[in-house]
Amino acid sequence: xxxxxxxxxxxxxxxxxxxxxNVTKRFGExxxxxxxxxxIFEREFFALLGPSGCxxxxxxxxxxxxxxxxxxxIELAGQDIAPVPPNKRAxxxxxxxxxxxxxxxxxxxxxxxxxxDSKSKDEIKARVEEMxxxxxxxxxxxxxxxxxSGGQRQRVALARSLAKAPKLLLLDEPLGALDxxxxxxxxxxxxxxxxKTGTTFVIVTHDQEEAMTVASRVAVMDQGQLMQVATPDRxxxxxxxxxxxxxIGDVNIIEGRATPEGEDGYHIDWAEGQPALTAKSSAKxxxxxxxxxxxxxxxxxxxxxxxxxxxNAVQGRVHDIxxxxxxxxxxxxxxxxxxxxxxxxxTRRISRRSFTWEDTVWLSWxxxxxxxxxx
Amino acid sequence: MRRFxxxxxxxxxxxxxxxxxxxxxxxxxxxxxxIARPPYFPQFDWAxxxxxxxxxxxxxxxxxxxxxxxxxxxYLSSLKIALTATVLTLVxxxxxxxxxxxxxxxxxxxxxxxxxxxxxxSFLIRVYAWMGILSNEGYLNQILxxxxxxxxxxxxxxxxxxxxxxxxxxxxxxMILPIYSALDRLDGSLIEAAEDLGCSRAQAFWLVTIPxxxxxxxxxxxxxxxxxxxxxxxxxxxxxxxxxxxxxxxxEEFFSNRDWPVASAVAVVLLLILVVPIVLFQRxxxxxxxxxx
Numbered sequence: 149x150x151x152x153x154x155x156x157x158x159x160x161x162x163x164x165x166x167x168x169x170n171v172t173k174r175f176g177e178x179x180x181x182x183x184x185x186x187x188i189f190e191r192e193f194f195a196l197l198g199p200s201g202c203x204x205x206x207x208x209x210x211x212x213x214x215x216x217x218x219x220x221x222i223e224l225a226g227q228d229i230a231p232v233p234p235n236k237r238a239x240x241x242x243x244x245x246x247x248x249x250x251x252x253x254x255x256x257x258x259x260x261x262x263x264x265d266s267k268s269k270d271e272i273k274a275r276v277e278e279m280x281x282x283x284x285x286x287x288x289x290x291x292x293x294x295x296x297s298g299g300q301r302q303r304v305a306l307a308r309s310l311a312k313a314p315k316l317l318l319l320d321e322p323l324g325a326l327d328x329x330x331x332x333x334x335x336x337x338x339x340x341x342x343x344k345t346g347t348t349f350v351i352v353t354h355d356q357e358e359a360m361t362v363a364s365r366v367a368v369m370d371q372g373q374l375m376q377v378a379t380p381d382r383x384x385x386x387x388x389x390x391x392x393x394x395x396i397g398d399v400n401i402i403e404g405r406a407t408p409e410g411e412d413g414y415h416i417d418w419a420e421g422q423p424a425l426t427a428k429s430s431a432k433x434x435x436x437x438x439x440x441x442x443x444x445x446x447x448x449x450x451x452x453x454x455x456x457x458x459x460n461a462v463q464g465r466v467h468d469i470x471x472x473x474x475x476x477x478x479x480x481x482x483x484x485x486x487x488x489x490x491x492x493x494x495t496r497r498i499s500r501r502s503f504t505w506e507d508t509v510w511l512s513w514x515x516x517x518x519x520x521x522x523x
Numbered sequence: 524m525r526r527f528x529x530x531x532x533x534x535x536x537x538x539x540x541x542x543x544x545x546x547x548x549x550x551x552x553x554x555x556x557x558i559a560r561p562p563y564f565p566q567f568d569w570a571x572x573x574x575x576x577x578x579x580x581x582x583x584x585x586x587x588x589x590x591x592x593x594x595x596x597x598y599l600s601s602l603k604i605a606l607t608a609t610v611l612t613l614v615x616x617x618x619x620x621x622x623x624x625x626x627x628x629x630x631x632x633x634x635x636x637x638x639x640x641x642x643x644x645s646f647l648i649r650v651y652a653w654m655g656i657l658s659n660e661g662y663l664n665q666i667l668x669x670x671x672x673x674x675x676x677x678x679x680x681x682x683x684x685x686x687x688x689x690x691x692x693x694x695x696x697x698m699i700l701p702i703y704s705a706l707d708r709l710d711g712s713l714i715e716a717a718e719d720l721g722c723s724r725a726q727a728f729w730l731v732t733i734p735x736x737x738x739x740x741x742x743x744x745x746x747x748x749x750x751x752x753x754x755x756x757x758x759x760x761x762x763x764x765x766x767x768x769x770x771x772x773x774x775e776e777f778f779s780n781r782d783w784p785v786a787s788a789v790a791v792v793l794l795l796i797l798v799v800p801i802v803l804f805q806r807x808x809x810x811x812x813x814x815x816x
Contacts, residue, residue: 214715234718247716250814251734260730261720294814312720 154364155379156189163226165190165316165348166211171220173206173372180206182372183220193342193349195363197356197395203372204352208318211350212241225315235264240314244321246305248293254304255280255289261312279307282341299330306338310345319351323358335361356396360384368392384444390521393442398477400448400488402441406433406520414520416441419484425460429520443518445491450478450503451510458512464488466507471498478503480511545794552787553580563783584788593772594789598796600767604683604758605751608690612747613740615691616698620739621732623699624706635703638696650689650760657685657761681763689757694750698743705739706732738811745804752800753793769793 156162164187173181180203188194196204209215210222213234221228229237240261248257258279262272280286283303288296293304302322309317322338323331339362342349353359359366360380367377368391376383376392387393390401402425404418414433415424418441425441433439454461464480467487471494478490490511494501503509557564565579588594623634641649656662657680664676679685709732717727733740755770762768769789776786 212715212719234715235721235723239719241716241719243712243716245710245712247710247712249713249716249731249735260717264721264726308720 154191156192157187157365162189164188164223165192165225166350167221167223167226168207169221169223171210171217171222173203173210173215174218180372181210181217184372184374186367186374186377188348188350190348191346193339193351193362193364195359195366196350196352196369197359197366198354198369199395200354202369204354204369205320207369208241208320208350208352211316212239212318213237238315239318240309240312240316241318241320242305242309242322244324246293246301246325248301248304248308250293253290253292254285254296257293257304258308258311260308265312275311279311282310282344283307298325299334302326302334306341310341310347313345314347316348316350319349321353322351323353323355331358332361338362360396368395370395386519387442387521389523390440390442393519393521398445398489398491400443400445402443402486402488402518404439404441406437406439407435408433413515414439416520419482419486421483422462426515427460427518427520428515431520431522433520433522437522440521440523441518442521443513445477445489446475447517448488448490448511448513450480450490450492451512452502452507454510455512459515460517461510461512462488463508463510466503466505466509469503469505476501478509480509548787548790550580551783552584552785552791553582554784555579555581555583556782556784561783562781584784585792587785588788588792594769594792597767597769597772598792601752601769602796604686604690604766604768605748605754608687608694608751609744609748611687612691612694612698613744616695616743617702617740619695620699620702620706623703624709638699642696646693647756649693650756653685653689653692653761654680657688680761681766683762683766685761686758686766686768689761690747690751690754693757694747697746697750701742701746702736702739705736709735738807738814741807742804742811745800745807749797749800749804752797 166186166188168184168186171181171184172179182203184203184207196207198204206215210217211224211229213229213232216230222230224237224239249260252260255276258276259272262275267275276289277286280289283306285300285303285307288300288304293301296304302325306322319338323334326334335358338349342362351359351362360383363380365377366380366383368375368383370391375395376388378386383392383396387396393399394401402416402418404416404425407415407417407424409415409426412428412430414427414429416427416439417424427441449455449458454463462482464482466478467481468479470477470479474494475491476494478492479487480490481487488511551563554563554565556562565576567576619638623631623638626634654661658664659676659678659680661680663679664673667673668676679688713731713735714727717731718724722730753770753773754768755774758766758768758771759774762771773786773789773793776782776789780786
């Protein structure tokens, strides 16, 4: 929905707020960021997603000014930011540890940045109070950071980093320390605040659910490189590599050899004695080329009889069932020993579940359900 | 029962090693000097009973302390020297502690070792070594004369300057260690946050580093101030006739004058003066412990 109304990345004339141009960052022998090019646009909520050590935090620290690029240029609103020290950048950061000043009250923490700008007392007071209202902490203004809860501390950190109305707000694993329920509430609050203030947010996270929830675009990183940059739905539905497919959500990867058939259809021979699978793909594969078919478990249907009209159907035995409350994931073992996951919503009570352990079942999916990937 | 034992041990320790000696000193301070062994009167005698013994005690010696201006001058001078020396030690110690906390992780144990290393030699020998360095024919003057910076040897030994040098040198580790421990615990992202919010390096230091290392600074200052106030060895070895410190007066009363009662009175008053900073110090430690909870 958001992508149809707000998609500056699809507009070739749009000027990016941040531009990484062939940026490389090395720490001694180690290459943290490897020749990376990326545009981030104004008002975006951009997520850098990847496992720890993939370089996402280094990217953020380069934007904040705590690291400088070894090679390449980083531009903020068209200006090279390399010579600008952190205290002169229109960029603020919310730290993973929150980094609240323990000797200052909530009020003084939020006012800290404003006081550095030689603003008048009234201006500072008005702005701090506005921020306190924004994060709903008016009552806690005079507490010290150790006297408030983790969730409140997180909101103080957010208010403090927003107080100076930066062009760009960096959030380093902002919700990492919160429990799941609070994290979900805070995610929506973050999106709300981002919309209200119109600030560009760049968030670093290793939690893919969080990235999918809050971000307008997600960049999946691995070993200092961008694997894919796209909207959450495209990342999920059309990953460009096995790595991205595997990193985001749950997925079945079936390895095989492609044989073109028709305009964009392929036969995939994948196991001895099993019928070939069919899949549609806009990417081109040569005859006999190795390929990976990635199918999300929720797109695989499970049934007792072979569905008559299914493009793909395989038979197997229920090996295991993961009951998640609203969903159940069936781990079905095929004749060759491989496991395929199928997910169904539990619309009926668990006692009336149709399948149980060791049942023989059919798994089926359409030709467009999966994505055919080269690597 | 086990709980009781656990509490009883430190209390027994305090009783035997602090309260009992203090009671003895207090008792001597209330006695009169006598040419006897031990050199004071009265001695407790079971035959006469406790009342007769107590009747002999009086506050004469304390009154004497107020009459002779030597004593209050010595107390004041000690306070002044202790305060000045504490400030000097802080000025010398803070940068060292800061540099240690900022040093690469693998260097820190070595640096810590270097700070503690002097304790492995006798304190007395180290003070004597300073006599060798600071005297008119000492190494310092030799080097300064040889390089041509001065043409006449400087008189440092047996002045207050030598006392300050000796105190700063001796007590520096007591200042460095608590400050280092406070700085070491300081979360580096706080400094980054301060810079991110618009502070220059120097502002971040004044607004974040100094306030957050304050408990360490206070602890270090007390750890230096309290023992320096009663310091005896350094002023008597490095100081001159003009260096007036209560520790020296105390020593002279005991060993030169053999006036144990007056010496004891001096000691009791010194202890009372020290109670104030010790209580403040305890409070600081307690507050710090609470803040860390």
